[in-house]
Amino acid sequence: MPSPTPIWDAHSCLPLRPDMPLAVLERHRAAGAVFVSVNVGMDMTPITDILKVLAAWRRQIEQASDRFVLAHTLADVETAASSGRLAVAFDLEGGLPLADQPEMIGLYHRLGVRQMHLAYNRSNTICGGCHDEDMGLTELGQRVVAEINRVGILMDCSHTGELSSLQIMAVSARPVIFSHANPRALVDHPRNVSDAQIDACAATGGVIGINGVGLFLGLPESAVARPADMAEHIAYVVDRVGPRHVGIGLDYAYDTETAEDMAGMEVDTAYWWPPGNGYDFGVLTFAPPEVLAGLAEELARRGYGDDDIAGVLGGNFRRVAAEVWR
Numbered sequence: 001m002p003s004p005t006p007i008w009d010a011h012s013c014l015p016l017r018p019d020m021p022l023a024v025l026e027r028h029r030a031a032g033a034v035f036v037s038v039n040v041g042m043d044m045t046p047i048t049d050i051l052k053v054l055a056a057w058r059r060q061i062e063q064a065s066d067r068f069v070l071a072h073t074l075a076d077v078e079t080a081a082s083s084g085r086l087a088v089a090f091d092l093e094g095g096l097p098l099a100d101q102p103e104m105i106g107l108y109h110r111l112g113v114r115q116m117h118l119a120y121n122r123s124n125t126i127c128g129g130c131h132d133e134d135m136g137l138t139e140l141g142q143r144v145v146a147e148i149n150r151v152g153i154l155m156d157c158s159h160t161g162e163l164s165s166l167q168i169m170a171v172s173a174r175p176v177i178f179s180h181a182n183p184r185a186l187v188d189h190p191r192n193v194s195d196a197q198i199d200a201c202a203a204t205g206g207v208i209g210i211n212g213v214g215l216f217l218g219l220p221e222s223a224v225a226r227p228a229d230m231a232e233h234i235a236y237v238v239d240r241v242g243p244r245h246v247g248i249g250l251d252y253a254y255d256t257e258t259a260e261d262m263a264g265m266e267v268d269t270a271y272w273w274p275p276g277n278g279y280d281f282g283v284l285t286f287a288p289p290e291v292l293a294g295l296a297e298e299l300a301r302r303g304y305g306d307d308d309i310a311g312v313l314g315g316n317f318r319r320v321a322a323e324v325w326r
């Protein structure tokens with residue numbers, strides 16, 4: 001029997017608390033992941049909280065070096081894979097933690113951030129959010145894109161407004177990803193991406209990561225996504241732009257029942273997750289890491305070849321990381 005395909009999960013979440021035990025990520029490793037990117041802050045997270053989480057989580061990963069590897073480079077991911085460990089890197093969901101200063105990107109990079117959005121649902125000084133009036137990429141936004149390109153961080157347009165994302169993809173010198181976003185043609189939700197966004201992403205050489213959030217997969221309330229549900233969305237993007245531009249960004253939220261759990265603090269839920277878009281943290285479902293273990297078989301059942309399956313489950317994001325990370 002061939003060895004299982006190494007899985008690259010482009011985005012999952014932990015409650016943003018320094019004392020959140022990262023040992024829970026063992027479930028990702030057990031399900032076949034060699035890499036996971038976890039967010040360390042969103043646009044509503046104060047910078048001090050982001051730094052506290054980064055400091056504490058970096059230390060936790062170092063202390064559990066028998067199971068985890070802090071991924072600064074692709075070589076770190078290879079090291080993790082060859083020793084049966086899980087490589088972990090960090091992402092920022094939004095550009096507000098830059099405090100309008102693009103030089104902050106290099107600082108976050110040094111702290112382990114390898115992927116970032118420019119906005120989180122709402123518009124900010126950099127660009128428009130997917131749940132807001134989208135005024136496009138600002139002058140500051142242009143400088144932020146250039147700096148993300150220069151520093152070598154994965155530019156991620158999930159949660160970004162459609163117009164802004166198209167402008168970002170037009171000016172980015174490097175491939176752009178949607179780490180966790182599903183096709184809007186299948187489920188008409190503002191967090192999902194249009195055909196134009198999918199086409200533009202592929203044209204940059206980027207990858208769209210399909211997530212396991214029931215709301216974005218169009219599942220009935222309280223249904224938890226199975227491999228077949230995610231495969232449906234994978235198939236749509238594969239049919240549109242080919243198997244090299246699809247990946248997995250599970251968006252599993254560990255230990256999260258409320259928006260406060262997720263944000264790690266009191267937060268204006270109605271502002272960041274506008275009501276009317278189906279956000280109810282008591283009802284939202286997230287496919288667990290264990291779903292990853294069944295994806296290869298599901299894709300094989302649908303007739304995908306081994307190379308395409310390996311690309312979708314990990315190889316495609318790995319290719320883009322190789323191009324972008326330094």
Ligand SMILES: [Zn+2]
Nearest residue numbers: 093158159180
């Ligand atoms: Zn997200």
